[in-house]
Amino acid sequence: MTDIISTPRAAAPYQTDDFAARLKKRYAAERRFKMYGMAAIGVALAMLAVLLASIVAQGYTAFAQHDLALEVYFDPAEIDPQGTRDPDTLSNANYAALARNALLAVFPEVESRTDRRRLTAMISNGAAFELRQMVMDDPSLIGTRKSVNLALASDYDQLLKGNIDRRVPETDRKVTDQQIAWIDKLVANGNIVNGFNWRLFLNGDSRDPELAGLKAGLVGSLLTLMVTLGLAIPIGISAAVYLEEFAPKNKLTDLIEVNINNLAAVPSIVFGLLGLAVFLNVFNMPRSAPVVGGIVLALMTLPTIIIAGRAALKAVPPSIREAALGVGASPLQVVTHHVLPLAMPGILTGVIIGMAHALGETAPLLMIGMIAFIVDTPSGFGDAATVLPVQIFMWADSPERGFVERTSAAIMVLLAFLIAMNAIAVVLRKHFERRW
Numbered sequence: 078m079t080d081i082i083s084t085p086r087a088a089a090p091y092q093t094d095d096f097a098a099r100l101k102k103r104y105a106a107e108r109r110f111k112m113y114g115m116a117a118i119g120v121a122l123a124m125l126a127v128l129l130a131s132i133v134a135q136g137y138t139a140f141a142q143h144d145l146a147l148e149v150y151f152d153p154a155e156i157d158p159q160g161t162r163d164p165d166t167l168s169n170a171n172y173a174a175l176a177r178n179a180l181l182a183v184f185p186e187v188e189s190r191t192d193r194r195r196l197t198a199m200i201s202n203g204a205a206f207e208l209r210q211m212v213m214d215d216p217s218l219i220g221t222r223k224s225v226n227l228a229l230a231s232d233y234d235q236l237l238k239g240n241i242d243r244r245v246p247e248t249d250r251k252v253t254d255q256q257i258a259w260i261d262k263l264v265a266n267g268n269i270v271n272g273f274n275w276r277l278f279l280n281g282d283s284r285d286p287e288l289a290g291l292k293a294g295l296v297g298s299l300l301t302l303m304v305t306l307g308l309a310i311p312i313g314i315s316a317a318v319y320l321e322e323f324a325p326k327n328k329l330t331d332l333i334e335v336n337i338n339n340l341a342a343v344p345s346i347v348f349g350l351l352g353l354a355v356f357l358n359v360f361n362m363p364r365s366a367p368v369v370g371g372i373v374l375a376l377m378t379l380p381t382i383i384i385a386g387r388a389a390l391k392a393v394p395p396s397i398r399e400a401a402l403g404v405g406a407s408p409l410q411v412v413t414h415h416v417l418p419l420a421m422p423g424i425l426t427g428v429i430i431g432m433a434h435a436l437g438e439t440a441p442l443l444m445i446g447m448i449a450f451i452v453d454t455p456s457g458f459g460d461a462a463t464v465l466p467v468q469i470f471m472w473a474d475s476p477e478r479g480f481v482e483r484t485s486a487a488i489m490v491l492l493a494f495l496i497a498m499n500a501i502a503v504v505l506r507k508h509f510e511r512r513w
Contacts, residue, residue, distance in 0.1 A: 132492075136485025142274035142287065143234045144226035145200060145263070147179035149208065151218045162216050172212070173205040176227055183268060184259065196259060201228035203288040226270055231286040231479035233260055237269065240478050277486060281452045282468065286479025289472070291487055293454045297367060297447075297462030298436060300455060304371020305435050309378045310428055316379070317386025317424070322412050341380035348377040349444030357445060365446040368458040373441045378431040385427020389420040422509035429502040433495045439466040465491050 153160065156170040177197045181187065187196050204227040211225070212218055232251045235241045237260065247254050263269050280290025324330045352373035356362045362369050393416050401411040442448070447467050455462035463471075465487065472484040 132485045132488050136489050138238050139482040139486035140274050143229045143237050144270045145229050146226050146268050146270045149179045149225045150222045153220050156219050172208040176200050176204040199230050199233050201230050201287050203228050228287050235478045286477050293451050294463050294465040294468035296454050298464040300367035301370040305374040308375035313379050313382030317383045321387045321390040337380050345438050346440040348373050349441030353444045363459050365449050365461045366459050367462050369445050370442050374435040378435050381431040382427050386424045389423025393419050422506045425505045426502045429498050433498045
């Protein structure tokens with residue numbers, strides 16, 4: 078009879094102390110990795126908050142502006158001495174004198190020529206144009222008195238907003254002590270009105286900060302984006318559909334795919350150089366025009382739309398295609414009736430993100446001359462125009478304090494537009510999203 082010798086069973090590898098120590102070490106590493114990730118997100122959010130707070134702190138005051146509320150006498154001797162009501166005569170009248178007389182009537186004690194010049198310097202140069210427009214719209218104002226809000230010059234607007242320190246010695250600031258006293262008297266008399274700054278959205282660009290507005294830049298951006306959309310969407314989606322659904326897999330298509338991916342990483346200034354060399358110098362297209370800017374931005378956006386479109390098409394399950402082919406649909410019907418509608422949310426997301434990227438671009442537009450000083454609002458695709466990012470670039474280069482706050486305000490408008498476009502992309506993706 079053989080004796081059975083029992084030996085202690087060896088512990089499983091996952092039950093050893095060494096395994097437990099390694100497991101504890103891995104868990105600790107995982108916790109550290111999560112903490113690093115959360116710290117990185119926290120730092121990014123903090124930097125973003127600081128950036129936004131800085132922009133808002135400098136720019137929120139631009140959405141309000143102080144005006145001079147004066148009783149203006151539309152003197153027939155100044156506007157229409159002959160009484161003919163001729164439009165040319167009314168247009169060429171000295172309306173600045175009307176504004177000056179209205180302000181001097183509030184300060185009858187100011188008599189010397191130097192003081193009168195300093196006093197009337199508080200009225201913006203745009204006041205005369207505003208009075209002229211009122212008379213041109215309604216000639217019956219001639220010979221009457223009317224309370225009118227006229228733009229206050231930027232330095233005095235900044236003084237009332239607290240951006241010019243009164244405690245600074247007089248020699249170190251643009252506004253004199255006497256002018257501060259006049260401003261305080263106007264405030265006490267109720268001649269200063271603080272309201273929403275409609276000029277910021279209704280005026281074009283100007284050398285005077287109190288008159289400078291975003292209208293030309295907004296309209297120019299809209300026209301440029303319309304050209305970009307009209308070119309980039311059909312070409313980009315068509316290219317994505319062909320490459321993903323119909324193109325043969327060979328070296329040529331591989332080369333095209335590699336180049337498309339590389340084009341997405343090319344600096345935007347290169348597309349500006351392309352537009353300058355080809356569209357302006359070869360084809361002699363209009364300089365500084367939305368049509369050229371739109372074409373350049375469309376070329377820059379195409380790789381993004383193609384890559385996003387191909388990813389959306391690839392995400393459609395193959396069973397959709399097989400089922401459609403199984404019931405007799407042609408390959409074109411499979412794509413147009415089934416695959417493309419299902420991929421459209423992803424494609425639209427790529428399109429809107431590409432458009433938002435195009436809206437914020439400045440470098441390629443500088444190369445084709447869209448940095449020019451444009452006062453008039455463009456009325457067509459061939460008119461000289463600027464866009465919002467270029468407007469911000471130009472204002473940021475101006476030293477006046479009024480342009481500093483307008484630069485930040487324009488950035489806030491641009492950010493609001495970009496956030497709205499991204500919100501639309503999210504809503505569209507959620508609305509059309511399908512799960513399998």
